[in-house]
Amino acid sequence: MIQPNNIAKGTALCATAALLALASASPAAKAEQSEMITVPSPAEFFAALDKTAQPDWASFYRDPAPTSYSSRPQTAVNLGASVADGYIAVEAQDGQQVKNTGKDIIALARALGVGEHVLSRGKSISDFADKNDWAALKEELEATSNEVRAAMAAQRDEALASLITAGAWTRSLQVGSRSAELSGEEEACELLRQGALLSYLAAELDRLPEKTRTTSAATDTRDTLAALLQTMQSEDHAPAPTQAAEINRIAAHFIATISAKPQ
Amino acid sequence: MKVLIVFAVVFGCSLIARAEEPASPKPAAPKQVPEESRGCAPEMRERLYVLAGALGNEGFKARDGCWGGQLEGAARRLAVHLFAGNQYWFCAVASPEESDLTITLTGPSGETLGAETHHQTGLAAVGVTARVTGQYFVEVARGPSGAAREFCLLYLFK
Numbered sequence: 001m002i003q004p005n006n007i008a009k010g011t012a013l014c015a016t017a018a019l020l021a022l023a024s025a026s027p028a029a030k031a032e033q034s035e036m037i038t039v040p041s042p043a044e045f046f047a048a049l050d051k052t053a054q055p056d057w058a059s060f061y062r063d064p065a066p067t068s069y070s071s072r073p074q075t076a077v078n079l080g081a082s083v084a085d086g087y088i089a090v091e092a093q094d095g096q097q098v099k100n101t102g103k104d105i106i107a108l109a110r111a112l113g114v115g116e117h118v119l120s121r122g123k124s125i126s127d128f129a130d131k132n133d134w135a136a137l138k139e140e141l142e143a144t145s146n147e148v149r150a151a152m153a154a155q156r157d158e159a160l161a162s163l164i165t166a167g168a169w170t171r172s173l174q175v176g177s178r179s180a181e182l183s184g185e186e187e188a189c190e191l192l193r194q195g196a197l198l199s200y201l202a203a204e205l206d207r208l209p210e211k212t213r214t215t216s217a218a219t220d221t222r223d224t225l226a227a228l229l230q231t232m233q234s235e236d237h238a239p240a241p242t243q244a245a246e247i248n249r250i251a252a253h254f255i256a257t258i259s260a261k262p263q
Numbered sequence: 264m265k266v267l268i269v270f271a272v273v274f275g276c277s278l279i280a281r282a283e284e285p286a287s288p289k290p291a292a293p294k295q296v297p298e299e300s301r302g303c304a305p306e307m308r309e310r311l312y313v314l315a316g317a318l319g320n321e322g323f324k325a326r327d328g329c330w331g332g333q334l335e336g337a338a339r340r341l342a343v344h345l346f347a348g349n350q351y352w353f354c355a356v357a358s359p360e361e362s363d364l365t366i367t368l369t370g371p372s373g374e375t376l377g378a379e380t381h382h383q384t385g386l387a388a389v390g391v392t393a394r395v396t397g398q399y400f401v402e403v404a405r406g407p408s409g410a411a412r413e414f415c416l417l418y419l420f421k
Contacts (some may be wrong), residue, residue, distance in 0.1 A: 036330060037342040043324065044420050048346035048396075055277040135324065142327040190347050197344045238396075 016148040035258035037200050039165055041174040042087040043138045048191050049176055050091065053183035060175045061085075064100070065259040067126035073217035076160040077258050079148065080167025086125075086141045088175060095129035098137060103124060105144060112160065114151035118144050159212040162204040166221045167258070169201060173228065174251035181244040190238035192247060198229045217258060224254040272410055303331035303415035308357045310385070311417045323419035331415040334364065338404035343418065345393040354388040355403050355416040361385065363406025364414055371397035381404075 049055060062085070069075045082104045089097035102125035109115040121144040128136045145168065149161040173194070179186035202225040205218060212218055227250045231243055239247065304310070308329060313323040332339055334357075345351060357364040366377045366387040376399070379390035387406070393399070401418075405411045 036340075038326075038330075039323070040344045040346070040419075041326065044346055044349060050350045051348045138324060139327060146327050153421065187347065191396050193396040196342075259364070 016225065023209035027102075039169070039197070039201070041138075041142050042084050042168060043090075043142065045176055045191065046087055046091050047173055049179050049188060051187075052185050052191070053179045053188040054176075055179040055182070057088055058094060059184060060088050061092075061097065062255070062259075065104070066261050067104050068111055069261065071215060071217055072112060072157075072160060072210055073163050073215045075111045075256060076163035077217055077221055079105065079112065080102075080164035080169070080170040081255055081259065082108060082235075083141060083164070084168045084175070087138065088170070090134050090137045090141065093132065093134055098129040099126050102129070102144075109148050112148070112152065113155065114148050116148050117151040121147060125233055155175045159208045162201075162208060162211075163221060164219060166201050166205060166225065169197070170186075170221070170224060170228075170251050171255055174248060174255055177244045177247035177251060180239075181241050181248055184241050186238055189241060189244050190240045192244055193230065195217035195229060195232045198225050198232065201225055202229065220258060224250060236259065300314050303329050304358060304413070306360075307331065307356050307358055307413070307415035310360070311354060311415055313419055314354050314386070314388070315419060316379070318354075318419050320406075322421045323350070323352060324421060325417055325419045329415050329417040331413060334403070334405050334411050334414055338402040339414070340366075341401045341403075341416070343399050343401055345391075345396065345399050346398045347393050349420050350390065351418060351420050352388055352390045353401050353416065353418045355414050357385050357387075357406075357411035358413040358415075359385075359410065362410035362412070363387070363408050364382045364411045365406050366416075367402040369400040369402070371395060371399060 065078060065082070067078075068079065082101055084189060086098060086101040086105065089101050102122050106115055106118060106122040106124075108119050114250065121140060124140050125137065125144070128140055129250065152158065152161050171191070177192055180192055202222060205222045205225065208218060213222075228247060231246050231250065232239060265285050311329055312325075315323075319325065330341060342352075353366055353368060355364060355366050361384060363382070363384060364387050365382070366380075368389045368391055370376050376391045377389040378392065380387040381390075387403075401416070403414045403416060
């Protein structure tokens with residue numbers, strides 16, 4: 001997928017933002033002038049969290065969620081959340097949990113019609129989990145997510161790729177905010193300063209085709225991002241632990257709702 | 264400093280290897296190579312992955328995917344979200360390989376960052392430990408010679 005001005009993205013980590021003249025130096029203007037924006041991987045977020053909050057990652061596991069939904073947008077959001085679960089299991093260095101999550105990811109990818117593209121990734125995830133190769137697993141999870149997105153783009157289903165990213169990030173925020181809240185450390189809360197990132201994710205959802213944008217899964221996701229943004233509205237300082245708790249409440253409610261079968 | 268030595272050793276060795284064995288350069292690839300990194304020519308990706316593999320030995324993890332494009336006048340700008348406490352390296356290679364480029368990292372408040380930088384023919388890199396979480400900006404531009412036509416960029420973190 002060649003992006004405007006011959007800037008191209010590597011797989012599906014990033015997307016094109018406004019192509020404007022590069023004149024102003026203010027950070028806000030620079031954001032608008034950037035040709036591309038990269039969305040970080042949950043591994044980056046969790047690596048930073050690990051340094052400050054030292055979370056008990058296994059405590060963030062959730063009950064197994066369904067792997068089939070009647071709506072493709074809902075499936076996409078849950079696929080993203082499952083990818084984030086995979087990173088959590090890797091942080092917990094829990095091979096069996098990684099394998100379980102890998103199976104869920106493949107099942108959800110199949111439901112979206114792109115399972116064949118990532119079957120070999122599922123095998124690799126299982127192999128790396130058996131070998132306790134956590135670094136390779138992080139790379140494999142990111143590659144799996146990117147391949148799903150690329151396959152969907154090839155099927156002209158890019159809209160769902162944005163929902164996968166939003167799902168992964170909301171689940172990551174659920175865990176990150178709880179971890180920050182529990183630690184009470186300012187450095188951990190600092191990691192929740194993600195207003196610009198959430199604004200970008202919300203803008204991506206605003207650009208979805210109407211047919212997808214008006215589904216309940218997409219509107220719920222968009223509303224959740226808006227609520228999270230409201231909580232993070234000050235970029236001048238790190239969120240307080242009380243704000244971390246609120247971020248967790250919003251994200252947890254969303255993940256519980258979106259993963260429930262009837263939608 | 265250790266990472267700068269890595270740069271020097273890896274690229275010094277790879278240049279020597281190319282000079283001695285032009286027909287079969289065999290760079291030490293990292294464990295996993297993105298299978299689809301559009302916008303970057305395979306030769307440029309290969310040079311980036313040599314570096315990624317070396318930094319991987321220092322504990323850095325490469326993102327899956329690289330970003331490439333043309334260099335025509337104005338700098339190319341990418342917004343990236345960095346997390347406080349993480350260390351990052353942004354590495355770019357130029358084409359043609361003999362050309363030069365610059366890479367600049369700007370923080371959320373507009374300040375130019377980069378505790379560690381590395382420039383070498385065909386390569387530029389900047390390393391930073393993020394002090395605050397937020398949106399940073401990476402700019403890639405032609406170097407003084409003005410000969411660079413394309414770039415390919417990869418970032419790593421730990």
